[in-house]
Amino acid sequence: MEKIRTKLAYLNHEFSHELLRCPVCGQVYIPEELANGRISEVETMLEDK
Numbered sequence: 001m002e003k004i005r006t007k008l009a010y011l012n013h014e015f016s017h018e019l020l021r022c023p024v025c026g027q028v029y030i031p032e033e034l035a036n037g038r039i040s041e042v043e044t045m046l047e048d049k
Contacts, residue, residue: 001029008039011046 001020006028008015017038020029030039 004028010039010043013042013046015042 002023003018004021005016006019006021008017017034019034021027022029
């Protein structure tokens with residue numbers, strides 16, 4: 001696994017975060033605390049607009 005700056009998109013909005021990615025297949029690992037924390041906050045904020 002290698003750390004790489006990754007763009008995440010939701011409802012036509014993008015933000016980036018440094019995440020772990022498999023150098024072989026390119027799959028990105030999103031830790032549970034990020035998914036339930038910052039990503040969830042961004043989703044809620046964008047949906048409320």
